[in-house]
Amino acid sequence: MNIGFFGGTFDPIHRGHLAVAAAATRRFRLQKILFVVNDVSPHKQAEPITPYVHRYAMLALALAKEPRYLPSTLESPGIAVHYSIDTVRRAKTALKKSDRLFFIIGMDAFREISSWRQPEQLLRECEFIVASRPGHSLAEVAESLPEKLRPPDKIIAPFRRSKGAGTFTHKGVTIHLLPEVNDSVSATDIRAAAHDRRRIDGRVPATVASYIRKMHLYEEE
Numbered sequence: 286m287n288i289g290f291f292g293g294t295f296d297p298i299h300r301g302h303l304a305v306a307a308a309a310t311r312r313f314r315l316q317k318i319l320f321v322v323n324d325v326s327p328h329k330q331a332e333p334i335t336p337y338v339h340r341y342a343m344l345a346l347a348l349a350k351e352p353r354y355l356p357s358t359l360e361s362p363g364i365a366v367h368y369s370i371d372t373v374r375r376a377k378t379a380l381k382k383s384d385r386l387f388f389i390i391g392m393d394a395f396r397e398i399s400s401w402r403q404p405e406q407l408l409r410e411c412e413f414i415v416a417s418r419p420g421h422s423l424a425e426v427a428e429s430l431p432e433k434l435r436p437p438d439k440i441i442a443p444f445r446r447s448k449g450a451g452t453f454t455h456k457g458v459t460i461h462l463l464p465e466v467n468d469s470v471s472a473t474d475i476r477a478a479a480h481d482r483r484r485i486d487g488r489v490p491a492t493v494a495s496y497i498r499k500m501h502l503y504e505e506e
C-alpha cells in the first residue's frame with residue numbers, strides 16, 4: 286500500500302494543504318494519507334500557536350469526507366518537541382513490509398530540510414514528495430539537500446533544464462517533484478483575515494470556517 290505522511294502545524298489546515306494532498310494522492314496512487322498535526326513544531330517554538338486541540342479539531346473537520354485522509358495524533362502533546370525523524374520511525378512500526386511511505390512536503394519547507402534534526406537519516410527513512418508551483422526543477426530540490434547528500438554540480442546541472450515532474454535518486458534518497466500545486470493561500474493570511482473579521486470562506490473548508498468563527502480563533506492575535 287502507498288501511504289502518505291503529511292506533517293504540519295496546520296494553523297489552520299487550508300485549501301493549499303488539501304490541493305497538495307489531492308495531487309500527491311493522484312500521482313502516487315496513495316491509498317491513505319496520515320495528516321500529522323504537530324503539537325510543537327521544531328522551528329516554531331518561539332511563535333504563538335493555536336492550541337493543539339483546535340488545530341486537530343479543524344483537521345478532523347477538513348478531512349471528514351475523504352476516507353483516505355486520516356487525522357493523526359502521532360505528534361500529540363506529551364513531549365517538548367516532536368522531530369519528524371522520530372515520528373516517521375514510529376509511523377513505520379505500524380506498516381507492513383510491502384507498504385511504501387511517502388513524506389509529503391511543500392517546496393518552502395523542503396528548502397529548510399538541512400536544518401532539521403538528522404536530515405540525512407530522515408531522507409533515507411522514506412521517499413519524499415516535494416510539492417511546488419509549476420516552474421520549479423529537481424535541481425532546486427537537490428540543492429536543498431544537506432551537504433553530505435548534495436550531489437556535485439555536474440549531476441545537478443541537467444535537472445535545471447527540466448521543469449516537469451520527476452524523480453531524483455542519490456545515495457539512498459528518493460525524492461519526487463510534484464510541480465503542479467499552484468495555490469498561494471497561506472495560513473498567515475487566513476489568521477490575519479479571521480483576526481480582522483474578514484471572510485475566510487473558500488480558503489478553508491466551510492466546516493473549518495464555521496469552527497474558526499464559533500470558537501473565536503485568531504481574534505486575539
Ligand code: DND
Pocket residue numbers: 291292293294295296301302305321323326327328329367368369370389390391392393394395400401402416466468469470471472
Ligand atoms: P510546517 O510548520 O512548515 O507546516 O511544518 C511542516 C513539517 O515539517 C511538520 O511536520 C514539522 O514537524 C516538520 N519539521 C519542521 C522543522 C523541523 C523539523 C520538522 C525537524 O524534524 O527537525 P505548515 O502547517 O506551515 O505546512 C504544512 C505543509 O504544507 C508544509 O510542507 C508546507 O510547505 C506545505 N504548504 C503548502 N504547499 C503548497 N501550497 C501551499 C502550502 N501551504 C503550506 N499553499
